[in-house]
Structures are given as structure tokens and as C-alpha cells.
Amino acid sequence: MRLLPRLFLRRAFIFSLLLALAAASSEGQAAAQFPPDWTNALGLLADKIAAVTKRGEGLSVEVKNISSLSAADVDGLRQLLVTDLSRRNRRVLTESSADAALQVTFSESADGYVWIAQILGGDKENVVMVSVAAPNHRASTKEAPLTLHRKLIWEQDAKILDFGILGEGTAGGSSTLIVLDTDKLSFYRSEDKGWKLARAVDLPHGRAAQRDVRGRLDLQAGKAELPGAECTGDFQHPETVTCSSITTTADPETPRQPIAIQGRSVQDYAVLAGTCGDDSLTLASGTGDWTEPDFIQAYGGRNPSAASQPIQVPGPVLELRRNDGGKSARVVSRNLKTGVYEASIVSVSCDD
């Protein structure tokens, strides 16, 4: 008989421990899904709420989302806020038993997210808020019979004219990423799953600025060309590369005949070698202005028809060129959300 209460106490303790662990784990999961600046901002919001409420005060919490946050994110953030408030000795209760109502609104401004808490109750209304930078969203790809994949290689503020990778896939050797922009030719060595600047060669100044300047890299020949300037050397050895002014101001891009795809004239396209036992495929971008998001799609056949689902690009595709070997294409685009220029490789995979 004397054992029973002891057994009960032990079981109750284990049960409480399990509950606490479960709560901590779910809180940890919620926190883990968010960037640190979000969790810090939420902590700051909890501090501010605590500053205008009393210790031990019961709050009913209502959450509203008028931002681009997903419902799942909002649920997770609510859960975290409730935990943060509990840590600050504020109890979250139902509306009927609460001392004050806490209305939390996840909003968005020109600067980023704004998370606002209104404490309703008593004579005056208190409003506290925190701001959080909104993350950039990346485009997702869709499933298709032939699937296109876009791999982002590099992004930067300056306009990318062309890029290329030397030594990719070679055993033991490191790869070199070469980026030609309007001001310089840069060489990056692959290092720790990233790219580290090895050398940047400035292009000669005094060239007339052009609004739609185009440039081209020839990796095998070790040559970069753009109107008014040229760089030459062994691209495997960046220290040998020099850039100089040239008199020609012509567009180095070889004029190409436009092609007709599904009734529209396409000037920018890349013809890839047959990847899936087929004949060649043509990759082309959309028809919109350079003010709109874009897409890349593969077309095949004598009268080209769609051979893949389009992959979305979060801004206009500015350059679309076949890579050496013809297995993939290099794409320069401008992300309209962030304003940065993106260099990516688009390749094709086969569905069996």
C-alpha cells in the first residue's frame, strides 16, 4: 500500500518529463524552421509585449496574416511567440478568461515584414512592432516528360554579360568560374562548395556606355569580347590574362537568324545536342518584356513543339547560350525581386 503513492509519483514525474520534452522538441522544431533574425525579432516582440503588460497577466492571442508569409509559417511563429511570452511570465488563455486581448498582425511594408502587436484592454490601446527583412524567394521547377533543371551558379549586382566554368568535373582539379561583366573579367576558384575570387581584371575605362551592352566569352580560345574592349590569355591561368581597348564598338554577338517557335519569332535560343536519345532540342525563353518574370522551355521537332514544361525564371532571361558540348545552356537573367543578375546552367534530364 505504501508503494502505490510512490509509484504514482514516479509515473507522474516521467509523464511530466515526457510532456516537457515533447513541448521542447516541438518548440525547437518551430524555431529551427525559421531564420535566426525571425526568431530574434519574435523574441524582441515578446519583450515589447511584456513591457506593456503585467507579470502573470493572462492574454488571449489572436493572429492575423496580411503579408506574403505562408499559413504554415504563421502557425509556427504563433507557437514560438506563445512560448516566448510564457518565458516572460505572460499566460496565454482563452478570450473569456484573459485579462487583455493580444492581437498580433503579420504585415509587410516596403522594407520587409512588420509584425505588430496590439494589446487591447484597459483604458488605452498599446501598439508595439518589430521589422524583419523579407527573404528572397527562388523559383521552383515543375515535373515534365523531359525535365529542365536550372542551377544557379553565381549572382551579383553588376550586369553579367557572359560566364563559363573551366575544368568542371575533372578529377582532382579545381574548377574556375569566369564572369564577364560591364566593368571587369573575374576568375573564381571552387573552394568549399563555393567560389573564391582568384583575380579580377578591370576592363579599360573610357568606353562609351551602352544600354544593351553584350559580351561573349570563348573559354577554349581564352578570349572575352565586348564593344570597345577585349581580354586575352590562358583562362586556366588568370595571371596571364590582360584586357585592352579595341577600336571596334560592334556587338561581338554573331548576328543570328531568328527562328519561329509556335508562331512567334525568337531571337535568343540555344540548340542543345540530343540528350535523351533524341535529336537536338531548342531552348527558348518567353516573349515578355524585360520587366517581367520569364521562363525557359525546350522545344523539339521539325515544327518545334513543347518538349518540356517551362521552368520559371524570376526575371527576364538576358542571354541564353549553348555550352561547349551542347549538353546544357548557360543563362544570364535578372532577378526582378532582388535586382541582382544571375548566372545559371540549364540542363535536360530524361524521364524513363
Added chain:
Amino acid sequence: MKLRLCLCLATISVVLAGAAPLPPARRPHYGGTLRVEIGATLQSLDPAGVATSREEADAKAELDALLYDQRGEDGTFVGTAGSGPFRLSSWEAGKRATFAANQDYREGRPFVDSIEIQLGRPAHDRVVDLELNKTDFATIPPEQARQATDRGVRVSVSQPNELLALVFLGSRSGKESTRIREAIARCIDRAAIVNFILQKEGEPAGGLLPHWSSGTTFLFPTEMDVRTAKEIWSQISPSPYLVLGYDSTDTLEQSVAERIVVNAKEAGISSVSRALPASGKASPGQVDGSTRGAAIRVDARLVRLRMPSPLPRISLTVFINRLEPIAGIVDSPVPQSASPEDVYYCERSIMNSGLVVPIVWMPQVYGLSARVRDWKQPAAGEGWPLADVWLDSTDPQ
């Protein structure tokens, strides 16, 4: 598998663009003349010249942005005319102007060779010319945007970035005045103004900043509350007779002022709307306090405030500076490092004073011909990006 077979059988070939008419290419190209029509009858582009109306001041600022490369700290253009993307090549005061592309422009010469600007075209004629493809680019009053769209005009609408507000002149003070202002603010049917006068091209305004900029507009109510307005008004003795002023050259302001008078009457408030001389010195976001102490007695007047920046802190600072001479708002400046919370409390303090009664947020509306490509809506505070646009065919059809 079917697709694979199809691809195997077919040899992909490049089909050259042939005789059949095809939609245009998308890579920008140079050349052509962009035809622009504006309503203002500008007499001079002299930087020291004074515009005689808000419309003129707005148009001058846009044209200056094409001619000058840099702005001074106060937002006015500085440097040499022609340092911008275009140079003035001909000028006929009040009638037309021609701008030529600046070959040496810092950011590269514009795509179009020139811009021909026809001045003094009324709004209705501008829409008709867009419809008939006689012009490539024209501003459209927001209240006419829907009609223009219905008529097949290609219309580009910005985020709402211009506030129309009723501003009480700072001469009255005391508890009574606070009640008067509150009664007026509560009786206005903003939703009706947006739906019927602006033809749904706008948003009811409860604060000094739009939602897309501050994210806090839901904290400022916009609902009409006639019952409370009546109650407040009944406590004021003797009931004053309010005069609401509007710019005599602005038909939208006139319609809104008349609508407010009707709303006020429903709440038992005696008021009248009165046309005021155009506020000549006004520039985007500016208002003219010249009616204070003038022969025409006015208790409040409608003003337009255009955002100089998408950032809430900057816009609020400029609005406060420009409202101060009219309404006598005394508020500490918004600090450089102001947080969204600081901006909100600053805005809240102005709203609590009741001196400014926001009515509606309006967008900027532009009509474009089909051959104009790469047009991107300018953000709040930016000029028309005409250096970036190009023409799909250089000859107008």
C-alpha cells in the same frame, strides 16, 4: 515514350522567320521617336521658373528628370540641362517640345532617338489619341483609367502613391476645433469616393502612408461613422459653418470636396465647398498655404501629397515638412534611424491632432501605345523611365 518517338523521327531544324507576320522580337533595339502628350501648358523649362499649377509643377519635374542627371538635397535638379538621358532640341512654349537622345549619357544613350512632347492636351483628348494610336505615352487621371481600359487603351497603373487629404488650416485651435475636425473625419464616406469618383482606382486612406509602404494602415480606421459624427457635432455650440476649399483647376478635387459636403450634411454639419486659385508654387507633394489669411475664408482645403520615396520614413518626413506651413503641425522630425514603430507613432500623433484628414490613396496611371516596350512603372519618387523604353517598330502605324 510517344514524345520520345516523335522527337527521334523528327530532325529538329531551325525554321527561319518567314513571310507570316510574327509577334515582335524582345531584345531591345535603338531608334524611333516616342510621342508623348501631357496636359500641362508649360511656358518654360527654366529651373528658376515658377509653375502656375500643380499639374505644371508635376510635368516640369518629369521633364527635368529627362534633362538633368542629378538632384540636389532638396529634390530639385542640379547641374547642366542635357546632362540627363535627353537634350532639349526644340521648344515652343506651352505647345510642344522635342528632346533628342544624349549620345554621351552616363548610363548609355536611350533607346529612342527622340521624344516629341505635345503640351496642353486635355485628359479626354489624350485618351482618344492613345485609342487612335496618335501618341505613345500619356498620363491618365486615375478616375478615367477604367474608362480608358474599356476603350482598349493599354494602361499601366502604379501602386497608390498619392494621398488626397483634407487639411485644416492651422488658424483655429482649442477643444472646439478638435471636435469639429473629428466630426468631419468621421462623416466622410471614403469607400464611396473610391468606388464612384475614382471608379475603384484607389484606396480609402486612414493614415498618411499607404499599406504597401508602411504595413500599418489597418491601425487607422477608414469607416464612415455618421452617428458619432452627429453626436460630436451636437455638442458644439454654436455650430460653425465650414468652408472646404479645393484647387479650381482640379476637377477631381472639386468632385471630392462636393462629396464631402454631402456627407457632412448627412451628419448635420453645415458646410460648403469653394474653388481656390491654383496653388502655383506647388510641386509634387507640396501644398500652398497662401489661402491662410487670404480674402477667401477657408477652414480646410484639399491637398495632394505625392510620395517622394517608397520608404515610409522618408515620405512621412517630407509630408510633415510640407504640411507644417498650412496646418501648423508641430512634430519632431522622424530620425534617420527611425524604426517602423517610431514612424507609426509619429503618424499616429499627427492623426490624433485631427489637422490632417486622409481621404484616398490614388495611383499614377499611364496610357501606352502597343509599340512601347520595356515600360516599367516608376517607383514612388522616380521620374518617367523613358530612357529605358524602346519602340517595337520605329514607325507609328
